[in-house]
Amino acid sequence: MQYTANTLENHWMPFTANRDFKKNPRLFESASGMYYTNQHGDKVLDGAAGLFCVTAGHARPEIVDAVATQLATLDYSPPFQFGHPASFEFATKVTRLLPDSINHIFFGNSGSEAVDSALKIVMAYHRAKGDGRRTRFVGREKSYHGVNYGGISVAGLVKNREAFGVGLPGVVHLRHTWLPEHRYTMGQPEQGAELADDLQRFCDLHGAENMACCIVEPVVGAAGVLVPPKGYLERLREICTANGILLIFDEVITGFGRTGKAFATDTFGVIPDIMTMAKGLTNGVVPMGAVAVSDEVYDSIIDSAADGATELFHGYTYSASPVACAAGIAALGIYEKEGLFERAGKLSPYFLDAVWSLKGMEVIDDLRGYGLLAGIELKPHPAPSVRGYEALQRLYEKGLLVKVTGDCILLSPPLVISESEIDFMIDTLREVLDTI
Numbered sequence: 001m002q003y004t005a006n007t008l009e010n011h012w013m014p015f016t017a018n019r020d021f022k023k024n025p026r027l028f029e030s031a032s033g034m035y036y037t038n039q040h041g042d043k044v045l046d047g048a049a050g051l052f053c054v055t056a057g058h059a060r061p062e063i064v065d066a067v068a069t070q071l072a073t074l075d076y077s078p079p080f081q082f083g084h085p086a087s088f089e090f091a092t093k094v095t096r097l098l099p100d101s102i103n104h105i106f107f108g109n110s111g112s113e114a115v116d117s118a119l120k121i122v123m124a125y126h127r128a129k130g131d132g133r134r135t136r137f138v139g140r141e142k143s144y145h146g147v148n149y150g151g152i153s154v155a156g157l158v159k160n161r162e163a164f165g166v167g168l169p170g171v172v173h174l175r176h177t178w179l180p181e182h183r184y185t186m187g188q189p190e191q192g193a194e195l196a197d198d199l200q201r202f203c204d205l206h207g208a209e210n211m212a213c214c215i216v217e218p219v220v221g222a223a224g225v226l227v228p229p230k231g232y233l234e235r236l237r238e239i240c241t242a243n244g245i246l247l248i249f250d251e252v253i254t255g256f257g258r259t260g261k262a263f264a265t266d267t268f269g270v271i272p273d274i275m276t277m278a279k280g281l282t283n284g285v286v287p288m289g290a291v292a293v294s295d296e297v298y299d300s301i302i303d304s305a306a307d308g309a310t311e312l313f314h315g316y317t318y319s320a321s322p323v324a325c326a327a328g329i330a331a332l333g334i335y336e337k338e339g340l341f342e343r344a345g346k347l348s349p350y351f352l353d354a355v356w357s358l359k360g361m362e363v364i365d366d367l368r369g370y371g372l373l374a375g376i377e378l379k380p381h382p383a384p385s386v387r388g389y390e391a392l393q394r395l396y397e398k399g400l401l402v403k404v405t406g407d408c409i410l411l412s413p414p415l416v417i418s419e420s421e422i423d424f425m426i427d428t429l430r431e432v433l434d435t436i
Contacts, residue, residue: 002029017379017389025124026396031058034414034421036401045395047425048403049414051364052221052253053284056334057416060338063285063330071327079107080117081320087320094281094290097262097332104298106291106312107320111252111278112146115215115291115328118274119150120314122213125297128304131244135170136206138199138214138245142176143220145250157223171416174198174216178226183366184359185227186352192229199239208243213274218264221253225368233270240273247272252289256280256336257415259371260345267371273297287322294304299381299433313394340415344372350419354426355411363387364435372417376409376429378436390436 008022027039029426034057036044070086077084091105106121108114119137139145139154146152152160153167156176161167173196182189183262199214213324214236220226242246249272249412254264255279259266278289306313318324320424342397348371355374356367367378381387388407395402403410411425 006418012026015246017274023344029408033057041320042100044397044399044401045421045424046401047413048082048401050284051403052412053279054414055240055256055280056331056340057281057414060283060334062334063160063327066326067285067323067328068351070323074322077322079315084419086322086329087323090325093329093332098292099265101294102270102275102292103295104293105197108289108316109287110146110289111276112148112151114252114278114291115145115250116148116150117314118248118276120295121291121297124312125246126212128300133210134265136211136214137168137171138174138202138211139171140174140176140216142178142223142226143217144297157247163247164195176226177232185368186356187370188227189229193231193235196235196239199236203243211243211245213246213248214240215248215250217250217372218254218268219259219370221373221407224372224377224405225410227368227370233268235272246274248274248276250276250279252276257341257344258373258412260341260348282324284329286321286324286327296384344415348372351422354422357426358430361433363436372413372415374411378407378409387436391432395428398428398432400425
């Protein structure tokens with residue numbers, strides 16, 4: 001289907017320099033496999049999986065057919081007090097990828113909604129356990145947890161909340177794990193596990209009996225690909241268990257193969273109480289997010305309500321949308337049939353070696369990466385974010401899409417990327433960065 005954009009003025013674009021974009025727009029008109037096609041007919045290699053979400057590549061026929069069939073069969077079903085078969089099937093298929101203790105899925109429409117839903121579930125859990133004084137949330141510096149109010153409160157990115165007030169009360173933040181001695185470390189740094197002890201300090205300072213949860217991205221994604229130091233996540237788990245604090249892993253980016261296994265909880269061998277997910281959940285085709293909770297959390301909330309009573313007063317008009325569920329079931333089928341999670345693990349060394357071949361370029365200040373996720377930190381010039389934005393534009397002109405946060409170039413290609421396409425990506429980066 002073709003659309004004609006007669007004016008660009010009416011659409012207020014998110015996280016975009018609107019005035020600058022509308023002077024020289026970058027419009028995608030179609031996509032297939034690893035490539036977008038822009039309004040000029042140029043092919044652009046997708047080095048960012050759209051926005052970390054197009055895990056299996058674009059326009060997969062299996063998902064297209066599943067969505068079309070679902071639209072023609074059941075386009076919408078009210079999620080309050082009614083259901084449809086696809087949501088139960090999808091929830092079952094997702095839980096088969098999760099740790100044995102996590103067997104219940106609450107559906108929303110985005111990663112942002114998943115995070116806010118998770119925070120509300122935490123509060124409901126502690127109240128159901130008769131421990132309603134646990135109201136403090138623990139987040140982390142340089143973390144990203146979506147853009148809803150709870151998410152920007154526990155996240156550690158100042159720009160995402162400075163115009164919107166101080167956020168939720170009672171939130172404290174762990175220090176981030178990006179240390180000077182970690183520069184150019186491929187994979188997990190050896191130093192820094194002790195930074196997790198910030199959580200114990202908060203327990204000692206504010207009272208462990210007042211702490212509700214600790215939420216972290218196993219690998220910080222959108223804020224610059226910060227890989228956890230060895231032992232760091234394990235230490236967080238120990239402190240949470242010892243103090244009755246729920247541990248949340250925000251796996252919106254790391255989920256569905258990005259780290260070489262289904263989820264980062266498998267990669268690092270640390271099991272949280274709650275997991276948030278989105279993006280790869282439907283291969284980015286239909287907006288959807290989800291919260292996966294442990295049996296302990298689910299049973300405590302469900303069993304606390306009277307017979308016939310609603311247990312959790314929370315949900316969305318489009319929770320478990322039939323079309324999103326159909327897309328998700330088809331996406332999981334592709335992941336399994338093509339072994340994409342395992343493929344990402346096998347391809348990771350080639351990908352990371354290629355990224356590290358850029359080491360030594362004058363403009364680069366640091367390289368970080370794990371699985372099929374990498375961050376290329378540029379030296380700021382002449383002011384923060386200017387060089388990063390210039391790189392974004394020039395790379396696009398050369399046929400490569402990347403995600404940029406500040407002065408950090410983020411690479412997260414679809415898991416179907418080939419070695420030759422990785423070579424093109426790195427060659428293009430080298431060419432462009434040589435000119436900046």
